[in-house]
Amino acid sequence: MPELPEVETIARxxxxxxxxxxxxxxxxxxxxxxxxxRPADFAAALRGREVLSVDRRAKWVVAxxxxxxxxxxxxVLAIQVKMTGQLDVVSPDAPRDKHIHVVMPLDDGxxxxxxxxxxxxxLAVYGPAQADEVLGGLGPEPLSDEFTLADFRRILRRRKGxxxxxxxxxxxxxxxxxxxxxxxxxxxxxxxxxxxxxxxPDQERLLxxxxxxxxxxxxNRRGSSVDSYRAPSGAGEMQNFLNxxxxxxxxxxxxxxxxxxxxxxxxSTHFCSFCQRLPVRDRSEAAAKILSSIT
DNA sequence: CATTACCTGCAA
DNA sequence: TTGCAGGTAATG
Numbered sequence: 500m501p502e503l504p505e506v507e508t509i510a511r512x513x514x515x516x517x518x519x520x521x522x523x524x525x526x527x528x529x530x531x532x533x534x535x536x537r538p539a540d541f542a543a544a545l546r547g548r549e550v551l552s553v554d555r556r557a558k559w560v561v562a563x564x565x566x567x568x569x570x571x572x573x574x575v576l577a578i579q580v581k582m583t584g585q586l587d588v589v590s591p592d593a594p595r596d597k598h599i600h601v602v603m604p605l606d607d608g609x610x611x612x613x614x615x616x617x618x619x620x621x622l623a624v625y626g627p628a629q630a631d632e633v634l635g636g637l638g639p640e641p642l643s644d645e646f647t648l649a650d651f652r653r654i655l656r657r658r659k660g661x662x663x664x665x666x667x668x669x670x671x672x673x674x675x676x677x678x679x680x681x682x683x684x685x686x687x688x689x690x691x692x693x694x695x696x697x698x699x700p701d702q703e704r705l706l707x708x709x710x711x712x713x714x715x716x717x718x719n720r721r722g723s724s725v726d727s728y729r730a731p732s733g734a735g736e737m738q739n740f741l742n743x744x745x746x747x748x749x750x751x752x753x754x755x756x757x758x759x760x761x762x763x764x765x766x767s768t769h770f771c772s773f774c775q776r777l778p779v780r781d782r783s784e785a786a787a788k789i790l791s792s793i794t
Numbered sequence: 795c796a797t798t799a800c801c802t803g804c805a806a
Numbered sequence: 807t808t809g810c811a812g813g814t815a816a817t818g
Binding site for chain 1: 797
């Protein structure tokens with residue numbers, strides 16, 4: 500699932516159900532999903548800790564936890580839902596299916612569940628210093644007040660490489676994935692194969708604004724339920740307002756020309772064949788790429 | 795840089 | 807049966 504708006508929605512909706520609760524225990528049936536500490540030590544790292552806050556960093560749900568019952572330092576529970584993970588707080592009596600892989604009973608009689616068809620989701624419990632280390636390597640949060648146009652220009656000009664690849668690079672910018680990279684580029688009328696370093700100042704400003712606008716709009720609509728993504732409260736609405744993603748062959752809402760799909764960095768990429776034209780000097784480089792991908 | 799691995803399900 | 811899926815990590 501989940502890019503920034505989807506994970507933000509999950510964190511917001513889990514917050515009232517988790518903050519103030521104590522995690523009594525944890526069970527899991529797919530040890531590969533436990534990233535840290537070792538699966539055998541995972542339950543002990545979590546047991547008896549109170550949830551102090553629930554937030555999002557990049558595409559992680561991050562819960563600050565109080566000290567364990569026997570004292571010691573606080574901890575951080577970090578959950579990455581990746582493609583198909585769904586988090587929910589429910590009664591133990593709620594129906595279960597074979598895709599529920601992690602269950603954490605809480606002190607109010609309910610339980611936090613991770614349902615994850617493809618088992619790509621990951622959970623980790625870190626000490627405070629270790630959490631800073633892991634999450635600190637990620638790029639800036641595009642929606643934070645501290646992330647200014649000047650900051651965006653600075654990081655953009657430092658990088659070579661295609662805009663699409665750059666926007667999805669989590670060390671460049673945190674939280675943007677395949678859907679919102681395509682949508683932001685469409686709004687900014689920029690071809691995904693263009694180099695980030697070659698933009699005019701007005702194009703840089705437009706892309707900065709487009710990114711923040713599309714991410715904010717998607718949060719307001721509680722994310723895009725294109726496939727299996729569900730917030731705790733159910734499907735989002737943003738899938739109904741996407742302009743290019745998943746619309747291959749359909750007319751561009753802005754100009755009516757066909758939406759195209761190409762592959763960049765092994766990810767499908769959607770753009771308008773007319774409003775997102777490449778500047779002439781970039782075309783020969785991109786031509787082979789476009790011709791080699793069907794449609 | 796590109797490819798493969800991690801997993802399952804679904805639609806063409 | 808093949809190809810594809812919102813994400814990363816680990817390989818050539």
